[in-house]
Amino acid sequence: MKSKKRTTIYDIAEKLNIAASSVSRALSNSNHVNEATKKLVLKTAAELNYKRNTLASNLRKGKSKTIGVVVPFINQNFFSNVIAGIEEASYQKGYNLIICQSNELQSKEIKCVNTLINQHVDCIVISLSVDSSDHQHLQNVIDNGIELIQFDRVADELETLKVINDNEQASFEAVSHMIEQGYKRIALLEGPQNLQIFRQRKVGYLNALKKYDMPILDELIIENAWTKELGANATRKLLNLPEPPDAIFASTSDFSALGVLEVASVMGIKVPSQLGICGYSNEAFTEITSPSITTIDQFSVYMGKTVANLYFQEMENKDETEVVPKIISIKPKLLIRSSTQRKTV
Amino acid sequence: MKSKKRTTIYDIAEKLNIAASSVSRALSNSNHVNEATKKLVLKTAAELNYKRNTLASNLRKGKSKTIGVVVPFINQNFFSNVIAGIEEASYQKGYNLIICQSNELQSKEIKCVNTLINQHVDCIVISLSVDSSDHQHLQNVIDNGIELIQFDRVADELETLKVINDNEQASFEAVSHMIEQGYKRIALLEGPQNLQIFRQRKVGYLNALKKYDMPILDELIIENAWTKELGANATRKLLNLPEPPDAIFASTSDFSALGVLEVASVMGIKVPSQLGICGYSNEAFTEITSPSITTIDQFSVYMGKTVANLYFQEMENKDETEVVPKIISIKPKLLIRSSTQRKTV
DNA sequence: CTGAAAGCGCTTACAG
DNA sequence: CTGAAAGCGCTTACAG
Structure with missing residues (x-):
């Protein structure tokens, strides 16, 4: 054939x-x-x-009608939802998607980006890998005349189109809610601080404590607890403290929150009466654990659509004077579920 | 720029x-x-x-080093895992992926396939949408000299490379297990029978009943119960029967099984003592429900790798006489969890 | 080992 | 409205 x-x-x-x-x-x-x-x-x-033959057509026209997407893992709920959103919006405009995964490694991320540049994609959409520190490869995208859009995990110093969540605000609201539920010693599981999103979430946590005149307790802030296992380890450590926390904000992810819940369950600590738990991302499973987990919805599919449409708008306005907003911030939503509700309303 | x-x-x-x-x-x-x-x-x-410029290079060489993938939804666990597997194997060989989602609609599936043909991809990997009946668009792929690989939801009559699960066997084992746990009236939630995978799972169910000399009870076989909502509806109907089932095999998906569990929970029916539940696919959440749900692992990431490697082997052997197996069947694994274990071992 | 030339399949000014 | 021609950027027989 x-x-x-x-x-x-x-x-x-x-x-x-x-x-x-x-x-x-x-x-x-x-x-x-x-x-x-x-x-x-x-x-x-x-x-x-x-x-x-689209190849020939694109070669001649000097554009590929293709958007390249780089994410840490395709098969993580948040990312697969964003991709589904990008796909939907792109499909309507006749654009194709080339998908790569960085596996959370900057080295692979660089290779992915280079492949996409070689492919002459019109636009590269990226959410940074966790160990991404140097951003020369992103500058390279811009230098090659390719539109660059960052989402969620962004390099702040690079002036590109960005679609982000208001992490600080969401985090602030989550912690405020926990305080209002009467929790006094709220621990924070924080993510790698080289990523801006995790720094912002920490700021939100600190601001909430400040607002309610609560002390910042360093022993309750655990670095780098962003997977289920690391969340579980952190929880063991926290709950064995002389003065253990009465709530844990797993600001990194719902997976981390799940680790917290499992350890609490094994240790016979009751949630939410003895321990409040809040996650981040609204993974599907947070609704069906017992108790269900309070978390923050990032509207991931919508985020994907927004990313794609931002690109299309930018293209249409290329030669117009009208200025398009360069950073779109999507307000996430706190979903209050059983794991933090100990006051009956 | x-x-x-x-x-x-x-x-x-x-x-x-x-x-x-x-x-x-x-x-x-x-x-x-x-x-x-x-x-x-x-x-x-x-x-x-x-x-x-890969475009120019590919145009000249007459191949694109690109694999097109069409799945119902990118953001469903099973599919995103398969895609992650394909991506990993393809990346190593320097191939790119173009991803489309059919949204379970044959009409969109056809458009996706045509787009990929236009893109001159070297290979199209597809898992059929649920309403896929006519397969002219797949024949079209072959006629255009593009390698076609079907996985999971395949059109049996088309002679293409296929990567499938042994659905019948897995289903047979699951039902046998439930029978051995002492369940006497096992209901089947079946999927749309135009898809081969769902027909096979039904056959496995029937064979298990036959083997253990158990009657086939038509009122316990519910058509088209393949989402969480449909699974819940079916369960309400079943549990209100004069003689309700004492076990439900949600052969379509874990989502369906989750619907069963939620209805049982609302109705105050105890799982697994009063009702056994078995799902299909090993979605992440099945491990964390209470009780955890017995299910069948399809090795989805491995399945993706297998798909990609099958293509690469086929390419290498193009001019050799050696025959490559055209259909790879991956044996799924029954994961026995709490929702079906009422005998203590 | 190196160069000149043709060609992959298409699109688009340029003439008419 | 239509045609002849050039060119997108690369690769590869063909000569030398």
Whole structure:
């Protein structure tokens, strides 16, 4: 099968005894072509099972109608939801997606970005890997004339289009809620502080404590507890403290919160009466644990659509004077569930 | 930035005063080129920030080093895991992925496939949408000389490479296990029977009943209960029967099984003592529900890797006489958890 | 080992 | 409205 020769515009032109350029015009629905020939070309194209070679078309036109996406892992709920959103919006505009995963490694992230540059994608959408520190490869994208959009895990210092959550505000609200539920010693599981999102979440936590005149207790702030295992380890450590916390804000992820819940359950500590738990991201499972876990919804599918549409707007406004907002911040929503509700309303 | 002109092999050739063909050879590491010139070219390429235009290269070579993937939804655990597996294996071989989602609609599936054909992908990997009945678009892929690989939800009559699960066997084992746990009236939630996988799972169910000389009770077989909501509806209906079932095999998915569990929980029916529940797919949440749900692991990431590697093998053996197996069946694994264990071992 | 030339399949100014 | 021609950036037989 591989050897089968595909139909080209020349085959159609030859059969109809017209010029290839006319065929091309007819196929791209130009209005500089006679209606009759247009119909004839379309009919013949269908008969010969013609498929436009997008590669050739793109090469000629100097654009690929392709968006490259780089995420840490495709099979993590948050990212797969964002990708689904990007796909939906892109599909409507006739754009394709090339997807790469960085596996949370900057080294692989760099390779992915280079591949996408080679592919001549029109736009690269990226959420940084956790160990991403140097951003030369992102600068490289810009230098190659490719639109760069960062989302969620962004490098703040790079002036690019960005779609982010208001992490600080969400975090502030979550901790405020816990304080209002009467929790006095609220621990923070924080993520790698080289990522801005995790720094912002910490700030939100600190601001909430400040607002309610509560002391900042260093022993209740645990670094780098952003997976289920690390969350569980941190919880063991915290709950064995002379003065253990009465609530834990797993600011890094719901996976971390799940680790907290499991350890509490094993240790026979009751949630939410003895220990409040709040996660981050609204993973599907947070609704079905017992008790259900309070968390923060990031509207991930919507975030994906927003990313794609931001690119399309930017393209349309390229030559206009109107200024498009460069950073879109989506307000996340605190979902109060059982794991933090000990006051009956 | 968009206007920036990229460096081409001609820029390098001009600067070094050699032919473009030599530059091309040097860059593709041909051994028909002097070591000294090769080094010089590489150095200059780096200086000028040269990036090969893959579009042009692929157009000339007549292949794209791209695999197109069509799945119902990117953001469903099973599919995102398969995609992650495909990505990993493809990345190692220098292949890119273009991802589309059919949204379970044959109409969109057809458009996706056509887009991928236009993109001149080398291979299309597909898992059919639920309402896929006619398969002309898949035949079209083959007719266009593109390798077609089906996985999981396959059209049996099409002679293509396939990677599947042994659904019948897995289903048989699951039901046998439930029978051995003493369940007497085991209901089946079945999926749309136009999909082979759901037919196979039904056969496995029936075979298990037959083996243990148990009657087939038509009122316990519920059609089309393959989402959480449909699973819940079916459960309400079943549990209100004069003679309700004492176990439910949600052969369609874990989501369906979750619907069963929630209804049982609302109705105050104890799992597993009064009602046994078994799902399908090993979604992450099945481990953390209370009780945890017995299910079947499909090894989804491995399945993805297998798909990609099958393609690469097929390519390598194209001109050899050796025959590559056309259908790879992965044996799924029954994971026995709390929701079906009422005998203490 | 190197160069000149053709060609992958398309699009688009340029003439008419 | 239509055609002839150039060119997108690369690769690869063909000569030498």
